[in-house]
Every structure is written in structure tokens, then in C-alpha cells.
Amino acid sequence: MLDADFFRRWMTAAAAAVDREAERLTALDSPIGDADHGTNMLRGFRAVTAALEKEDPATPGAVLTLSGRQLISTVGGASGPLYGTLLRRTGKALGDAAEVSEEELAAALRTGVEAVATLGGAAPGDKTMLDALIPAVDALAESFAAACEAAEKGAVATTPLLARKGRASYLGERSIGHQDPGATSSALLFATLAEAAGE
Amino acid sequence: MKMLINVAETVVADALRGLAVAHPELTVDVENRVVVRRDAPVEGKVALVSGGGSGHEPLHGGFVGLGMLSAACPGEVFTSPVPDQMVRAAAAVDSGAGVLFIVKNYTGDVLNFDMAAELAEDEGVQIAKVLVNDDVAVTDSLYTAGRRGTGATLFVEKIAGAAAEEGQPLERVQTIARQVNENARSFGVALSACTTPAKGSPTFDLPPGELELGIGIHGEPGRERRAMMTAREIADFAVDAILQDMPPKNPVLLLVNGMGATPLLELYGFSAEVHRVLAERDVAVARTLVGNYVTSLDMAGASVTLCQIDEELLRLWDAPVRTPGLRWGI
Numbered sequence: 001m002l003d004a005d006f007f008r009r010w011m012t013a014a015a016a017a018v019d020r021e022a023e024r025l026t027a028l029d030s031p032i033g034d035a036d037h038g039t040n041m042l043r044g045f046r047a048v049t050a051a052l053e054k055e056d057p058a059t060p061g062a063v064l065t066l067s068g069r070q071l072i073s074t075v076g077g078a079s080g081p082l083y084g085t086l087l088r089r090t091g092k093a094l095g096d097a098a099e100v101s102e103e104e105l106a107a108a109l110r111t112g113v114e115a116v117a118t119l120g121g122a123a124p125g126d127k128t129m130l131d132a133l134i135p136a137v138d139a140l141a142e143s144f145a146a147a148c149e150a151a152e153k154g155a156v157a158t159t160p161l162l163a164r165k166g167r168a169s170y171l172g173e174r175s176i177g178h179q180d181p182g183a184t185s186s187a188l189l190f191a192t193l194a195e196a197a198g199e
Numbered sequence: 200m201k202m203l204i205n206v207a208e209t210v211v212a213d214a215l216r217g218l219a220v221a222h223p224e225l226t227v228d229v230e231n232r233v234v235v236r237r238d239a240p241v242e243g244k245v246a247l248v249s250g251g252g253s254g255h256e257p258l259h260g261g262f263v264g265l266g267m268l269s270a271a272c273p274g275e276v277f278t279s280p281v282p283d284q285m286v287r288a289a290a291a292v293d294s295g296a297g298v299l300f301i302v303k304n305y306t307g308d309v310l311n312f313d314m315a316a317e318l319a320e321d322e323g324v325q326i327a328k329v330l331v332n333d334d335v336a337v338t339d340s341l342y343t344a345g346r347r348g349t350g351a352t353l354f355v356e357k358i359a360g361a362a363a364e365e366g367q368p369l370e371r372v373q374t375i376a377r378q379v380n381e382n383a384r385s386f387g388v389a390l391s392a393c394t395t396p397a398k399g400s401p402t403f404d405l406p407p408g409e410l411e412l413g414i415g416i417h418g419e420p421g422r423e424r425r426a427m428m429t430a431r432e433i434a435d436f437a438v439d440a441i442l443q444d445m446p447p448k449n450p451v452l453l454l455v456n457g458m459g460a461t462p463l464l465e466l467y468g469f470s471a472e473v474h475r476v477l478a479e480r481d482v483a484v485a486r487t488l489v490g491n492y493v494t495s496l497d498m499a500g501a502s503v504t505l506c507q508i509d510e511e512l513l514r515l516w517d518a519p520v521r522t523p524g525l526r527w528g529i
Contacts (some may be wrong), residue, residue, distance in 0.1 A: 082310070
């Protein structure tokens with residue numbers, strides 16, 4: 001079973017990964033975006049870490065809901081509402097149980113990813129974060145490690161795609177040949193989930 | 200890249216502190232990133248709130264004041280503001296007559312303003328929205344995030360602002376704002392990329408002998424790159440791109456907008472060429488505005504915005520306005 005501590009470890013690991021990878025995320029966002037994805041995610045996850053320390057939420061659901069709210073209030077851009085919604089909806093789906101099973105987390109994350117798809121209006125293959133999130137959630141039934149691997153594969157597979165949503169879409173065919181920064185940060189989220197699980 | 204800043208992290212807050220000291224007629228909440236007309240809420244008046252990423256100054260903070268915006272919410276550089284800012288702004292300016300959100304069509308701006316609208320309505324503020332999407336460079340709207348909001352934002356904010364100042368109700372102000380947007384089209388070109396303070400180097404690589412056609416206002420590359428053209432050729436290209444999309448039946452308002460690093464000397468010369476080609480295409484120009492209004496940091500280049508108007512819209516355009524960035528009739 002997964003308790004609030006597990007989710008706190010996940011969010012802390014995610015914050016550390018964003019810190020480590022911020023420059024790479026911003027570099028990916030330069031040719032097809034506006035060169036700020038790393039900076040924005042860094043601001044958001046620093047707020048998440050600070051809020052978790054200050055408020056010390058007691059349940060898995062509360063950890064994710066609080067984290068999502070911080071992202072919405074600090075990131076801005078499209079990433080803020082999208083990642084914020086992902087964590088908030090996942091957290092809400094977990095309810096107020098003190099511990100949740102891996103299956104419950106997988107189901108809750110699917111709810112979260114569906115909310116992201118609804119909010120952003122993107123479909124798989126549009127070269128967005130969904131291209132990492134959807135395969136990851138699908139693989140979560142197997143293991144955290146499999147989900148991490150699927151997310152990474154999904155992010156890499158965005159490179160040859162033509163962007164149909166978000167700022168990269170304005171480039172049309174010139175968006176081809178670049179890995180999507182949002183899919184890349186989504187892969188980080190699943191890599192750190194596996195890390196928190198010790199896989 | 201040398202910049203006249205302290206550190207990248209504080210550029211937005213530093214600029215807001217500067218706006219506050221230069222314009223005591225505005226209330227600037229630096230911590231919460233909200234710029235408000237000092238006399239807000241104005242009894243019985245519909246309030247206009249806009250916002251977006253910073254780096255487009257004087258848009259939007261410089262358009263707060265009598266006859267234009269009631270409040271503006273500046274985000275980080277090229278990053279939309281967060282919902283908390285718009286909720287705070289709406290609460291500060293609502294007199295009970297409702298608030299119009301003016302939103303440029305970018306995924307982030309749309310999502311954050313939508314979330315803010317929901318939250319503000321929960322607090323009892325009546326919210327209406329208008330989406331600005333005037334950029335004709337985005338052709339394939341079905342398979343993209345849609346057309347970007349650029350120069351027409353100034354026309355929407357000025358004309359809807361005048362309607363609100365006269366005491367017109369929310370629904371009517373929203374209709375006028377939509378009418379302005381539907382009748383406005385823009386096309387922009389870049390002679391250089393821009394440099395965001397956080398990144399410190401140009402957002403894309405544009406060789407010295409080339410220009411980007413069909414750019415947005417966030418340092419994102421355009422649709423097409425060509426060998427450098429003359430002002431005359433660029434004017435032909437930009438105006439024809441707009442007229443192909445919207446052949447005007449009425450006279451137009453013309454905005455010849457600098458992207459930030461192009462001198463007014465060049466902008467006025469370019470403006471003459473734009474007038475020349477419009478005359479050749481039998482388009483009557485009712486009013487012309489030339490200057491840096493919807494900028495993209497230190498990008499060199501310009502955009503052209505045309506807005507078809509009727510007598511009512513022209514009257515509202517000519518109505519008095521007093522903001523840091525736009526001021527006449529008072």
C-alpha cells in the first residue's frame with residue numbers, strides 16, 4: 001500500500017528532477033516554443049515543495065491535490081493548468097484514504113490524464129504531454145518501472161510528429177524533428193514515480 | 200546578451216515597481232501582479248480585465264486607465280498569468296456591472312482565464328469573455344491551437360473600453376469586442392529573434408540576410424523564412440496576406456506596430472509603404488497608429504493590423520483615452 005509519505009517522496013523527487021533537467025526542458029522549448037518550459041516548471045515545483053513542508057498534508061489525495069493547486073497558482077502558461085489539473089484530479093480521485101493500492105493509483109491517474117485531455121483538447125499523436133502520459137498510464141497495470149519506460153518511449157516518439165496543439169502547432173511542418181518539451185517533463189513525472197517506489 | 204536588468208528572476212516585478220512610480224494614477228500590486236485603475240471600481244461601469252505574458256509592453260499594463268482596461272494581469276515573460284491574478288483583478292474592479300475578460304488566443308492564456316472565470320463566478324462576479332485571434336499567418340486553424348491574438352488586442356481593448364466607459368452593459372460591451380476582433384486581421388514579420396531574460400540568448404536562429412514571415416509575439420519562429428526584403432516588398436506581402444483573408448468593404452483602422460527593436464524612423468517609412476499598397480488595393484484608411492504597442496521584447500520587425508470599422512466603432516476609437524501607453528482626447 002502507498003501512504004502519504006510515498007506521495008511526498010514522489011513530489012520531492014519530481015521537484016529534484018525538474019531542477020536537474022530545467023535547462024534541457026527549456027532548450028527543447030526553444031526551437032518549437034518560447035524557451036521557458038524548464039523555468040516555469042522549476043517555479044511550480046519549488047512552490048510544491050514549500051507547500052508540502054508548510055502544510056504537511058496527511059493523505060495521498062491531499063498531497064496531490066495540494067501539489068496540483070500550487071502548480072495552477074504559480075506556473076502559468078498551458079503547463080500550469082494542465083499539470084495542476086493532472087495532480088489535482090488524480091488526488092481527488094484518491095479520496096481521503098490514508099493508504100491507497102497501486103491499482104487505485106493507476107485508476108486515479110487515468111482519471112487525471114483524461115481530465116488533461118479534456119482541458120487541453122489534444123488527442124494522442126498531437127505532439128503533446130499526452131503522448132507520454134497515455135502510454136504511461138496504460139503500462140501502470142504492469143509496474144511503475146514499465147510506466148516510466150513507456151513514458152520515456154512516448155516522449156522520444158514525439159520527435160517525428162507534426163504538432164497540432166500548443167505553441168509548437170504554429171510552426172506547422174517545422175515542428176517536425178524536435179522532441180516535445182511537455183511530453184519530456186511528463187516522462188520525468190513517471191520516472192520519479194518509479195524512483196519513489198524504489199523501482 | 201547585455202540587458203538593462205538586475206537579475207532575470209525579478210524583471211517583471213522590477214518593471215511593475217517602475218510602472219507604479221511613473222503612474223500614480225494606477226494601483227500596482229507588485230507581489231500579486233495586478234495593475235488596477237486607481238478609481239476602480241467605477242460605479243455602474245462594466246470592467247475590462249486583460250492580461251498575458253510579460254514582454255509585450257505597453258500591452259497590457261500600459262493600457263490600464265480611463266477609456267481602456269480596468270485592470271491588467273502580467274504573467275512571467277511570455278507566460279500567461281495564473282488564475283489567482285485574474286480572480287483578484289476581477290474582484291478589485293467589479294462594480295456589480297460585470298467584468299469582460301479579454302483573452303489572446305494562446306493555449307495557456309485560454310486555460311488560465313477559463314479557470315479564473317469559474318473561480319470569479321463562484322465569488323459572485325459576472326464574467327463575459329472575448330477571445331482575440333487576428334493573426335492570419337496561422338492558416339490551418341483546424342489542426343493547430345488556432346489563430347494567435349496579436350495587434351487586434353489593442354483595438355479590442357480601446358474600443359470595448361470606450362463602450363464600457365459610456366456605461367454600456369456587459370452583453371453589449373462583449374458584442375462590440377467580438378465585432379472588433381472578427382473584423383481585424385494581422386500579419387507580422389521579424390528581422391531578428393528576441394532574447395528572453397531567463398534564457399539570455401536569442402529564441403531562434405535567424406541568419407543576418409534573412410527574415411521570418413508570419414511571426415507571433417512570443418519569439419516563436421514564423422511560417423516561412425526568406426532572403427531579406429525591402430520595406431516596400433514587406434508591406435506588399437503583409438497587406439496582401441491580410442486582404443486575401445479579409446477583403447474589407449469598409450474603411451479600416453491601421454496599426455503599424457513595432458516589435459520592440461525597430462526604430463520609429465523605419466516604422467514610419469514602412470507605414471508609408473503600407474498606405475501606398477492599401478491605396479493601390481482601394482482600401483480606405485480611417486485612422487493610423489504607428490508605434491511600439493504589442494511588442495516582443497527586443498525583436499526587430501513589425502506587424503500590420505487592419506480593422507474594418509463602421510461609424511459607431513470609429514466614434515468609440517476616437518473617444519478619450521488616458522493610459523500610460525495610449526492617450527488622446529483629454
